[in-house]
Amino acid sequence: MNETLTSSEAARICGVSFRTVIRWIERNELQGYRLPGRGDYRVLATELRRFMSLHGIPEPEDMPGQPKRILVVDDEAAMASAIRRTLRRDGFEVATASDGFLAGSMLHIFKPHLMTLDIHMPGIDGFGVLRFLREQPPPFPLKVLVVSGESEPRLRQALELGAHGALAKPFENEELRQAVARILGEAPRAGRTGADKEP
Numbered sequence: 001m002n003e004t005l006t007s008s009e010a011a012r013i014c015g016v017s018f019r020t021v022i023r024w025i026e027r028n029e030l031q032g033y034r035l036p037g038r039g040d041y042r043v044l045a046t047e048l049r050r051f052m053s054l055h056g057i058p059e060p061e062d063m064p065g066q067p068k069r070i071l072v073v074d075d076e077a078a079m080a081s082a083i084r085r086t087l088r089r090d091g092f093e094v095a096t097a098s099d100g101f102l103a104g105s106m107l108h109i110f111k112p113h114l115m116t117l118d119i120h121m122p123g124i125d126g127f128g129v130l131r132f133l134r135e136q137p138p139p140f141p142l143k144v145l146v147v148s149g150e151s152e153p154r155l156r157q158a159l160e161l162g163a164h165g166a167l168a169k170p171f172e173n174e175e176l177r178q179a180v181a182r183i184l185g186e187a188p189r190a191g192r193t194g195a196d197k198e199p
Contacts, residue, residue, distance in 0.1 A: 003044070003045040004042050004043070004044060004045070005042065005043050005044070005045055005048060006040065006041070006042060006043075007021045007022055007025070007032070007040070007041040007042075007043070010030075010043045010048050013048065013052075013059075013060060013063060014048075014052065014057050015057075021041070021043070022041055024051070025041055025043070029051070030043060030047065030048070030051045031043070031044075031047045031051075032047070045063075049063065067091050067092055067093045068092055068093070068113040068114070068184060069092070069093045069094075069095070069110060069111065069112040069113055069114075070087050070092045070093070070094050070095075070112055070113065070114045070115070070116065070180070071094075071095050071096070071097060071103060071106060071107070071110055071112035071114075071115045071116070072084055072087070072094060072095070072096045072097070072115075072116045073096075073097045073098075073099075073100065073102075073103040073115060073116065073117045073118060073121075073126075073129065074096070074098070074116070074117075074118040074121070074147070075098050075099055075118065075120075075121040075122060076118070077098070079118075079147075079169070080096045080098070081096075083116055083147065083176065084096055086173045086176055086177065087176075087180065090177060090180075092180075095110050095112070098121075099121050099122060099123050099124060100121055100123060100124030100125060100126065100128050100129040100132075101123055101124050103115065103117075103129055104124070104129065104132060107138055107142075108138065111138075111140050112142060113141065113142070113143065113184060114142070114143045114144070114145060114180060114183060114184060115129075115142060115143070115144050115145070116144075116145045116146075116147045116180075117129055117130070117144055117145070117146050117147065117148075117158075117163070118146075118147060118148050119146060119148040119150045119154060119155075119158060120148065120149070120150060126146060126148065126158060127157070127158065127161060130144065130158060130161035130162050130163060131161060133162060134161065134162050143164045143183045143184065144162065144163045144164055144165075145163070145164065145165045145166070145167060145179055145180060145183055146158040146159075146163045146165070146166040146167070147166075147167045147169065147171070147176070148166070148167075148168070148169060149168065149169035149170075150168075152168075155168065164183045165179055165182065165183050167179045
């Protein structure tokens with residue numbers, strides 16, 4: 001669904017005053033519409049992105065309408081591929097890392113909104129990644145969903161180290177979708193498992 005922005009929100013994204021945005025709309029440079037009654041202006045996020053691209057205005061990291069990014073960290077190639085396919089079908093931009101070291105190096109390049117994290121991996125395991133994130137948090141919001149075949153006590157340990165939720169392997173695709181949506185705040189927090197915690 002295409003997000004609708006106020007003239008003030010569009011102005012903040014473009015780094016201009018809201019009066020400038022209104023002038024763009026009134027000159028038909030930016031497609032927008034007025035609400036009946038008060039006459040406030042609204043702009044679709046996709047239209048604002050088109051306008052910004054046309055005029056060389058850089059998009060901020062939190063630009064509405066952009067797909068959210070998820071980094072899948074799992075040393076099992078088949079599992080990583082299955083998670084990636086499921087999340088891409090839901091409209092997410094997905095990258096994968098086969099171990100904790102690679103995940104750490106990709107964080108500041110890919111800047112994910114969410115990381116799915118296996119615990120049992122060679123080298124730096126999932127616990128090592130969680131400790132790293134606790135000691136050196138990235139300069140952007142990042143949520144972590146542990147996806148692992150480890151025992152319930154180990155999953156609870158991951159939550160204690162800062163993970164926002166845990167999903168035990170094996171799982172159904174719908175369970176993954178619900179866990180991701182819940183952590184990103186994009187769906188009702190229904191069907192929580194004992195391994196989940198509030199973000």
